Amino acid sequence: MKKLLPLLLLAIMCLGGAPPAAASPLKEGDSLPALKFAAPAQAAQARYLGLAIGQGQFSLGQVKASHLLVEVFSMYCTFCQVDAPQVNQLHELIKQQDLEGKLKMVGLGAGNSEYEVGVYRKKFNVAFPLLPDADFSAHKALGQPRTPFFVLLKLSGQEAPQVLYTHLGSIGQAQDFLATLKQKAGLK
């Protein structure tokens, strides 16, 4: 029994999963602060978000969908690197289930320059738009969450997007995570 205790303790400690948030990240029921981002230079990514080609800046509320999942990540975050294939699979599942018109995804590279976000995109072949946040300004506005951090937003035209759900750490199985997102968003 004594020999098993360390193993049990380690297992229970590990179940804590990703470390707790450092500051006060966004939570369910919050409104998204006003944030502006440079529109993606790639035409396909601008089209995906429903933005005009050549549009300078945009806010997340302008994305053409009823819901938006934001992944706050960093190229330097090993948790994010490990989770990248599952997140890609989530994006693929959204497409396969014909939900793309309702639920879109963007990544927000906390403290990452355009180049650094590009390294992450290339390494993991990320198909959804990744937005740089080199000076951490968007990250600060979101309450400085640890990464990866996921925020499901309800978009409603002119009003500030509403936070429906947040998740810190790995998404686990993409299928299960998508089921949670659909339930939170009321999507069929």
Place this chain on the structure above:
Amino acid sequence: MRHSSRLLTLAGGLLVLALPAWLWAALPREEIYQPGQLKPVDSQLKVAVGQVAPDFSLPAVSGGRVSLSQYRGKKNVVLSFVPAAWTPVCSEQWPGYNLAREEFEERGTIVLGITTDNLPTLFAWTRAMGGVWFPVLSDFWPHGAVAGQYGVLRGDGTSERALLLIDKAGVLRYIAVQDINIRPDLGVLMGEIDKLR
């Protein structure tokens, strides 16, 4: 006995559930020493762009010794001095360089990671980060001799967060002694490497 067997199964099951979050090459922040805000720079450079980089030979975590001159005529070298193992910014910077391995290799460039920690500390730290593809060298003894030679040894015995780019001829082509509290933008470094082409 049956009780123990059930406990073992339970513990094993819980560990399997927990694996994705902790044990896949990720270093939880709780395991990292938080030094707080530090004086941005605490040393005086002793080298300059355009001069031949001073040669050195240091013990590597992977075994043996690595010298700067062994890359002469073969690869560009980025010396990445970081202040200390198990500290916040350093524990992100090198995993980022891990991800960018192909970016460095496409540019004919090797990274040499250097700290003034001893080898056992560097061994444990790099393993906890899941390993890195580039040599990690210990400038522990004589303490900080190489960092001192380059003028990036801080008053507390740690090194600056500094990047020095050396071309294949062994000449220093770019030096950035960064605010120790801030991770350098990899894009700037890659831009400097691109200028060597």
